[in-house]
Amino acid sequence: MPPFDVVGIGNALVDVISHERDAFLDEHGLRKGIQALVDGPEAERLYAAMGSASEASGGSAANTLAGLASFGGRAAFLGRVADDQLGAVYAHDIEAVGVIFPLAPATGGSPTGRCLIVVTPDAERTMSTFLGAAAEIGPEDIDEDAVAAAGICYLEGYLFDPPQAREALAKAIAASHRAGGKVALSMSDPGCVERNGPLIADALEGVDLLFGNEDELVLLFGTDADAALDEAAARCEVVAMTRGPAGCVVARGDERVSAPALSVDAVVDTTGAGDLFAAGFLRGFTTGRPLAECARLGAVAAAEVIAHVGARPQVPLAGLV
Amino acid sequence: MPPFDVVGIGNALVDVISHERDAFLDEHGLRKGIQALVDGPEAERLYAAMGSASEASGGSAANTLAGLASFGGRAAFLGRVADDQLGAVYAHDIEAVGVIFPLAPATGGSPTGRCLIVVTPDAERTMSTFLGAAAEIGPEDIDEDAVAAAGICYLEGYLFDPPQAREALAKAIAASHRAGGKVALSMSDPGCVERNGPLIADALEGVDLLFGNEDELVLLFGTDADAALDEAAARCEVVAMTRGPAGCVVARGDERVSAPALSVDAVVDTTGAGDLFAAGFLRGFTTGRPLAECARLGAVAAAEVIAHVGARPQVPLAGLV
Numbered sequence: 353m354p355p356f357d358v359v360g361i362g363n364a365l366v367d368v369i370s371h372e373r374d375a376f377l378d379e380h381g382l383r384k385g386i387q388a389l390v391d392g393p394e395a396e397r398l399y400a401a402m403g404s405a406s407e408a409s410g411g412s413a414a415n416t417l418a419g420l421a422s423f424g425g426r427a428a429f430l431g432r433v434a435d436d437q438l439g440a441v442y443a444h445d446i447e448a449v450g451v452i453f454p455l456a457p458a459t460g461g462s463p464t465g466r467c468l469i470v471v472t473p474d475a476e477r478t479m480s481t482f483l484g485a486a487a488e489i490g491p492e493d494i495d496e497d498a499v500a501a502a503g504i505c506y507l508e509g510y511l512f513d514p515p516q517a518r519e520a521l522a523k524a525i526a527a528s529h530r531a532g533g534k535v536a537l538s539m540s541d542p543g544c545v546e547r548n549g550p551l552i553a554d555a556l557e558g559v560d561l562l563f564g565n566e567d568e569l570v571l572l573f574g575t576d577a578d579a580a581l582d583e584a585a586a587r588c589e590v591v592a593m594t595r596g597p598a599g600c601v602v603a604r605g606d607e608r609v610s611a612p613a614l615s616v617d618a619v620v621d622t623t624g625a626g627d628l629f630a631a632g633f634l635r636g637f638t639t640g641r642p643l644a645e646c647a648r649l650g651a652v653a654a655a656e657v658i659a660h661v662g663a664r665p666q667v668p669l670a671g672l673v
Numbered sequence: 674m675p676p677f678d679v680v681g682i683g684n685a686l687v688d689v690i691s692h693e694r695d696a697f698l699d700e701h702g703l704r705k706g707i708q709a710l711v712d713g714p715e716a717e718r719l720y721a722a723m724g725s726a727s728e729a730s731g732g733s734a735a736n737t738l739a740g741l742a743s744f745g746g747r748a749a750f751l752g753r754v755a756d757d758q759l760g761a762v763y764a765h766d767i768e769a770v771g772v773i774f775p776l777a778p779a780t781g782g783s784p785t786g787r788c789l790i791v792v793t794p795d796a797e798r799t800m801s802t803f804l805g806a807a808a809e810i811g812p813e814d815i816d817e818d819a820v821a822a823a824g825i826c827y828l829e830g831y832l833f834d835p836p837q838a839r840e841a842l843a844k845a846i847a848a849s850h851r852a853g854g855k856v857a858l859s860m861s862d863p864g865c866v867e868r869n870g871p872l873i874a875d876a877l878e879g880v881d882l883l884f885g886n887e888d889e890l891v892l893l894f895g896t897d898a899d900a901a902l903d904e905a906a907a908r909c910e911v912v913a914m915t916r917g918p919a920g921c922v923v924a925r926g927d928e929r930v931s932a933p934a935l936s937v938d939a940v941v942d943t944t945g946a947g948d949l950f951a952a953g954f955l956r957g958f959t960t961g962r963p964l965a966e967c968a969r970l971g972a973v974a975a976a977e978v979i980a981h982v983g984a985r986p987q988v989p990l991a992g993l994v
Contacts, residue, residue: 402769
C-alpha cells in the first residue's frame, strides 16, 4: 500500500441539485441548511417534486479528499456505491481527480445513494439524503493497511448514522492510532450532531483534529460557541471552528488563531464549503504549515467551491495558492 | 391530445460535462466546437480520460422545448431513453419543466444516450455523442395526433444521422403539414451539416422555419453567409441565422431583420446557446410577435444559458422579458 496523506471514510453519494424558491422548503417540510435522512420512497417523492436537476458526485469526506487531491495531496477514499450507472459515475469522478477508490461496488442491494440538494435564492443548500448502498459500509470494508499507510484518517460525522458504519469508524480509529497516525473528524452538519451528539462526544477521545461550524460545536456541548471551542480543545489536539462569512477560529491547547473568509464576487451555492475548508486545512497540516496557514488554505478552497454550483473544485486548487 | 405550441423531435441525451485544457482536445483528436458521433467503446474511452464531470439532461431539441416551457409555452418532446437510471433522470428533468414526454423508455437495447461535453477555458464546448437508445426512435414513435395538435413541429438536424430517425422526421413533417402546422428545423451543428448536407438541403422544401448559424448555412449552400441566407430564404418562409456574439439576422422573403446579442458578464459555457435562441424565437413566433421581437426573445434566452454551466435555463425565462 503506497503512503497517503489522508485516507477518508464516508458516504459515497451522488448529489442531485435543483434550484427552488424558499416556499418549496415549507411545502415539503424541509429545514433550511440541514441535512436530513430519508428512505427510498420519501426520496422518490421529493425528487418528483424537485425541478430539473443536475447530478454531480458528492459525499462530505469524498469532497474533502477531492479537494486535497486538487491541492496535490495523496488521498484514498473508502465508501460504497452500488453496481449501477450512478455508481459508475461516482467511481469515475473520484478517480478522475486522483483519489484512490478501492472498494468494489455492492451488488444486489440498494442503489447508489444520493443527496437531494435544494438550493434556494440565498445560495443556501438543504439536503435530503437517501443513503442506499453507502449505508452498507461496515468494518469488513476497512482495510487496516490502507489506514495505516496514511498520516491522517479522516472521518465524516454522517458515519455515526448507520450502526455498522459506526463499527467501521471504530475500527479505522484503532488502526490509525496503532500505526501512529492521527484521526480527523468532521461533524458534517448540525442535523447530524442533533441525531448523534452523545456518540460523537464519546468518540472525541479518539479524535486528534476536529472540524465543525459554530452551530455544530454549540449543539455538541450545549454551551455558547467560545465555551464549546474550549471544551473541544480540551479533548482534541486541534479544533477548527468555521464561522461562515466570518472566517474561522483554530484552537490548539490554549492557542487561538483566527482567519478571515475570502471574499467571493457572488456566492452561488454553499454546498461543500465546510468540506473544502477541511481539504485546505488538511493540505496545510499534512505539509507541516503553521495553523494560520492551514486556515488560509481552507479559506481559499472554500471560496472556490461556493462561487459555483457543486461541491468539488472546478479548477486545480494548487493553482490558487 | 391537448393543443401544444410546439412538439419537438430529437435525440434524448444526458450531457456529461467536464472542464479540460485545450490540449485535451488535441490528445483525443477532438475538433473544437464540433459535435461528433462516437460508438459505445469510444465513448467509454473518452469518458475515462475526462476529469470529474457533472450530468444534466440535454439534447438539442429538448433544450429548446425546455426553454419554450420556461417562457410559458406549451411543449411536448418525442425522444427515446432506455429503462435505466440516466433515462429516469432524463424523464424527470424534462417533465419537471413542464414538457410533455410521452414515449416509454426502451428496454433491452442500448443504454440512455449521452453527450460527452468538454468545456475549454474559452467557454467553447466540444461534443462527442454516443446516441444509445436515442438512435432507436423511428416512424412508429411519431404520434400523428400529437404532431397535429401542435402549431409547430420542431426538428433537430441530428435526426438526419440515424436512418430510421430520418423516416420519423419525414412522417412528422407530413403529419404537421396535413394538419396545417408549420415545420421548424434547427441544423444543430456544423458537423451535422457536413455529414448530412445533401439530405438537409433536400428536406428544406418541407421546412417553414429554419434555424442555423453562419457556419452551418455556409456549409449547406457552399457560398458566403449572405448568399446562403438568400438561398435559404428562397426555400423557407423564415430563416434565423445566428452569428454568436454578433447577434442574428432573420430573413423572410426579401425582408432582413438584424438583432444584437445581449451582453453577458462572463460567458461560462456556450452549450445550448443555439438551442435557447430557438426557444426564445419560437416563443415570439407562436405568440404572434414581429420578427425583431422574436429575435430579441431568442437573444434573452441565449444570454441566460451561456452565463452558467449547462444547456437549460436556471431561472424562469418568462421572468426575464
